[in-house]
Amino acid sequence: MALLTKAPRGMQDILPKDVSRWQQMEEMLRLTAEVYGFGEIRTPTLEHTELFARGVGEGTDVVQKEMYTFAAKEDSPSLTLRPEGTAGVVRAALENNLLADALPQKLYYFTNCYRYEKPQAGRYREFHQFGIELLGSPLPYADAEVIALGQSVLDTLGIKDVTLEINSIGCPQCRPAYHKALKAYFESRRDALCPTCQERLTKNPMRILDCKNKECIAIAKDAPVGLDYLCGECTDHFATLKELLTSCQIAFTVNPKIVRGLDYYTKTVFEFVTQSIGAQGTVCGGGRYDGLVEELGGPSTPGLGFAMGLERLLLVLAAQKEDRFAPEDGCDLYIVTMGDAATKRAAVLAHLLRQNDYAVETDLMNRSLKAQMRYANKIGARYTMVLGENELATGAAQLKEMATGETTPVDLNLTFLEDISNKLDQPHREEFENMIGDILDDILRENESSQYLQ
RNA sequence: GUGGGUAUAGCUCAGUCGGUUAGAGCGCCAGAUUGUGGCUCUGGAGGCCGUGGAUUCGAAUUCCACUAUCCACCCCA
Numbered sequence: 001m002a003l004l005t006k007a008p009r010g011m012q013d014i015l016p017k018d019v020s021r022w023q024q025m026e027e028m029l030r031l032t033a034e035v036y037g038f039g040e041i042r043t044p045t046l047e048h049t050e051l052f053a054r055g056v057g058e059g060t061d062v063v064q065k066e067m068y069t070f071a072a073k074e075d076s077p078s079l080t081l082r083p084e085g086t087a088g089v090v091r092a093a094l095e096n097n098l099l100a101d102a103l104p105q106k107l108y109y110f111t112n113c114y115r116y117e118k119p120q121a122g123r124y125r126e127f128h129q130f131g132i133e134l135l136g137s138p139l140p141y142a143d144a145e146v147i148a149l150g151q152s153v154l155d156t157l158g159i160k161d162v163t164l165e166i167n168s169i170g171c172p173q174c175r176p177a178y179h180k181a182l183k184a185y186f187e188s189r190r191d192a193l194c195p196t197c198q199e200r201l202t203k204n205p206m207r208i209l210d211c212k213n214k215e216c217i218a219i220a221k222d223a224p225v226g227l228d229y230l231c232g233e234c235t236d237h238f239a240t241l242k243e244l245l246t247s248c249q250i251a252f253t254v255n256p257k258i259v260r261g262l263d264y265y266t267k268t269v270f271e272f273v274t275q276s277i278g279a280q281g282t283v284c285g286g287g288r289y290d291g292l293v294e295e296l297g298g299p300s301t302p303g304l305g306f307a308m309g310l311e312r313l314l315l316v317l318a319a320q321k322e323d324r325f326a327p328e329d330g331c332d333l334y335i336v337t338m339g340d341a342a343t344k345r346a347a348v349l350a351h352l353l354r355q356n357d358y359a360v361e362t363d364l365m366n367r368s369l370k371a372q373m374r375y376a377n378k379i380g381a382r383y384t385m386v387l388g389e390n391e392l393a394t395g396a397a398q399l400k401e402m403a404t405g406e407t408t409p410v411d412l413n414l415t416f417l418e419d420i421s422n423k424l425d426q427p428h429r430e431e432f433e434n435m436i437g438d439i440l441d442d443i444l445r446e447n448e449s450s451q452y453l454q
Numbered sequence: 455g456u457g458g459g460u461a462u463a464g465c466u467c468a469g470u471c472g473g474u475u476a477g478a479g480c481g482c483c484a485g486a487u488u489g490u491g492g493c494u495c496u497g498g499a500g501g502c503c504g505u506g507g508a509u510u511c512g513a514a515u516u517c518c519a520c521u522a523u524c525c526a527c528c529c530c531a
Binding site: 061062065066117119129130261262278280282308311313336370371374375376377381384388389390405 | 456489525526
């Protein structure tokens with residue numbers, strides 16, 4: 001095991017046996033987002049460091065200690081691997097004048113994100129997000145639509161045991177008063193707080209509400225509630241959102257303790273949380289960020305969005321018993337060969353069938369018949385066909401359905417195949433291919449239709 | 455950044471009080487009257503016991519350091 005090196009810490013390979021789960025999940029997410037009127041945007045993995053410093057917030061943990069920041073050359077600008085998706089999308093929207101178009105702008109994206117953290121269950125240094133951003137609407141209808149999309153996505157994926165928690169953290173008008181009240185409350189009880197919370201007292205008192213320490217929970221229980229300090233506009237906004245969610249029959253609980261760790265959030269914040277995958281149970285997190293666009297140099301424009309952690313979604317699905325994204329075996333036909341002549345012809349036949357969209361495999365290892373059969377069984381081939389001296393001589397072969405063991409005779413014009421091998425580059429190639437495709441067409445018809453089911 | 459657990463075959467793990475050729479199951483490869491998979495049986499390949507030190511006649515086993523990994527805190531998706 002003297003490997004030269006391994007994947008960087010907290011980063012993982014996605015292997016063929018797992019990749020179909022990703023693909024199916026991504027496809028469902030795309031469809032749902034597009035039903036809600038969102039269009040995909042793709043932005044660079046790297047951004048100028050100041051985008052995140054300003055957008056996410058200088059004081060946040062993400063910016064202070066979790067970013068991969070570097071300069072490619074000595075005096076080139078500082079770049080950062082994106083730790084989240086929103087800042088880059090908003091930057092792209094501004095740079096490409098998307099906000100000059102009809103509003104709202106509704107964007108969705110898949111990104112790989114990077115945070116230099118200590119890995120644990122559901123937390124990686126490279127992770128993948130599906131996210132959406134809705135730019136331009138200040139109204140709670142937008143909040144409701146975004147949350148509804150989040151719920152809809154989870155439903156479509158069949159994710160259970162997830163609860164929606166919402167809160168409002170107010171706007172720049174009403175938040176200072178709350179902070180002041182909160183600080184005063186905890187300051188008077190400072191000695192009873194745990195050490196980390198004593199630090200939080202100066203840094204971010206709202207975080208104390210989230211502490212899991214027993215004493216802190218007891219103290220926080222009677223702390224001022226942020227919702228009581230909202231200004232009139234924020235109160236109305238939140239009330240309308242709750243009304244809309246209720247009307248849409250989207251279950252939620254108001255959790256005054258939800259405080260997001262990124263500075264750009266205002267008013268509505270929400271999380272979809274699960275208990276089934278360990279301590280990192282937030283499967284989707286988001287909220288409103290009415291000040292962000294302006295902060296990045298754009299016109300004053302409200303917005304909101306969310307991000308889902310794809311690894312966490314898959315963890316939840318794995319924790320549920322049924323595996324709805326189980327990979328399907330992809331081999332329609334395995335051609336077992338015996339002898340050089342048959343192997344060469346099988347290669348040509350496989351080539352032609354593949355060009356007619358059949359998944360065909362044949363021996364590349366010079367293995368025995370028995371070994372080839374075993375292999376065909378292992379990869380889940382639906383049919384096998386032995387090609388040996390007898391078949392070459394008679395032009396007749398047996399097609400075996402692996403699930404049942406039944407065989408049916410196939411008439412293979414082997415002379416014809418031989419001609420094909422010489423004419424692959426000739427003008428009539430397509431005609432020949434089609435004829436060969438027809439040979440197994442009726443036998444494989446069932447599988448053809450099943451290819452398009454999902 | 456803080457704390458705890460773990461590190462033996464491709465995978466999941468045994469390995470006694472330190473004792474000489476290092477074990478199982480699964481997986482992989484190959485056979486079981488010579489052209490048909492799954493089940494069963496038999497055999498085979500595959501290990502610097504994470505790395506480096508220390509103790510000892512002798513270390514997978516004890517001690518130290520490092521690294522990796524897992525879990526939790528923190529933070530977040």
